[in-house]
Amino acid sequence: GQQLNQSPQSMFIQEGEDVSMNCTSSSIFNTWLWYKQDPGEGPVLLIALYKAGELTSNGRLTAQFGITRKDSFLNISASIPSDVGIYFCAGPYSGGGADGLTFGKGTHLIIQP
Amino acid sequence: NAGVTQTPKFQVLKTGQSMTLQCAQDMNHEYMSWYRQDPGMGLRLIHYSVGAGITDQGEVPNGYNVSRSTTEDFPLRLLSAAPSQTSVYFCASSPGANTEAFFGQGTRLTVV
Numbered sequence: 001g002q003q004l005n006q007s008p009q010s011m012f013i014q015e016g017e018d019v020s021m022n023c024t025s026s027s028i029f030n031t032w033l034w035y036k037q038d039p040g041e042g043p044v045l046l047i048a049l050y051k052a053g054e055l056t057s058n059g060r061l062t063a064q065f066g067i068t069r070k071d072s073f074l075n076i077s078a079s080i081p082s083d084v085g086i087y088f089c090a091g092p093y094s095g096g097g098a099d100g101l102t103f104g105k106g107t108h109l110i111i112q113p
Numbered sequence: 114n115a116g117v118t119q120t121p122k123f124q125v126l127k128t129g130q131s132m133t134l135q136c137a138q139d140m141n142h143e144y145m146s147w148y149r150q151d152p153g154m155g156l157r158l159i160h161y162s163v164g165a166g167i168t169d170q171g172e173v174p175n176g177y178n179v180s181r182s183t184t185e186d187f188p189l190r191l192l193s194a195a196p197s198q199t200s201v202y203f204c205a206s207s208p209g210a211n212t213e214a215f216f217g218q219g220t221r222l223t224v225v
Contacts, residue, residue, distance in 0.1 A: 004155070031211050042117075042203050042216035043156070092211035093158055093172065099210030100146050100171055103155030 006089055006104030014112055019076040021107045023089030032072040033090040033101070034063050043088060047074070076109075084111050115139050119204050119217035126194040126224045134189040134220050136204030144207045145187040146214065149173065149200040156203060162187055163210065194224045 006023045013019060023032070031050055035043035047058050049065035049072060056063055060077045072091075076083055086106040093102040120135045138145065143164045148156035158171030162181040176198055178190040187206075191198060201221050205214040 006155075033213055040219075042205075042218050045213050045215065048213045088155055090155075090214075099144075099163065099169070100158040100161045101148075101156075101211070101214060102158070102172075103148075105153060105155045 004089060004091065004102055004104040006107055008107060009105070010108040010110065012110050012112055013079055015079060015081060017079055019079055019083070019109060020073065021075075021087060022071060022073045023104050024071045025091060026070075027094065028069045029072075029091040030069070031092055032063070032065050034061075034072070034074050035088045035090060035103075037086045037088065037106070039085075046087075079109075079111055081111055084109055117204055117206055117215055117217035119202075119220050121220060122218065123221050124223070126191070126222065128194060128196060128224060130194050131190070131192050132194065134191075134202055134204075134222075136187045136189065136217060137185050138187075138204075138206040138215075139185065140206055140215065141184065142206040142208055142215075143184065144210050144212075145181065146171070146205050146207075147177070147179065147187070147189045148203045148205065150203060150219075151200050159189065159202075161210070191222075194222075196224045198222065199224045 034046045037043045047063040052069045054065040062075045064073045088106045089104045090101045093100045117138045146161035147159040160179040162168045204217045207214040
């Protein structure tokens with residue numbers, strides 16, 4: 001199946017800083033999804049993107065569907081302690097004819113006091 | 114407003130034992146799926162269902178069975194547990210296969 005490369009793997013930032021992370025795919029996607037996972041919990045959907053070039057915001061979060069349809073970006077402005085967690089990008093899985101989602105390995109966001 | 118409910122939250126099995134992980138959703142979604150999450154990895158698709166009576170294999174189906182007798186329920190069965198199946202299992206439901214999925218809280222399974 002296709003691979004999603006998510007970077008950076010981890011980020012150590014100060015409270016109040018802006019955060020940027022991205023995801024690239026080996027194949028073209030028609031959907032990009034961004035999730036956040038807190039310890040011991042399931043992933044929670046943050047933003048869904050369905051159109052190349054689309055820019056969508058959810059509070060302090062902004063995500064973009066790349067023009068090439070092979071990448072997506074997530075930005076968090078003015079980070080706060082509750083932003084700590086693992087952020088995953090996801091897109092349609094296309095291995096062996098199966099339907100579902102494929103996920104990146106995640107970006108660990110750690111906020112230093 | 115339950116969404117997707119998984120039981121149990123934690124389980125320890127001995128190698129060779131069988132068990133069923135339960136998943137139920139109350140959003141009337143046709144599509145349901147099971148994923149496993151291993152340390153340092155993203156979620157990987159095990160099995161999925163596009164509606165009652167229809168199931169299919171995902172990326173890592175070996176060692177797991179599923180059935181879908183109702184729209185609401187999608188259990189995952191381990192017939193003979195192996196240590197390699199130690200993982201966190203997530204059930205999800207969505208309006209379609211490649212649209213936003215809503216996840217349960219997960220089942221943390223340890224096989225010894």
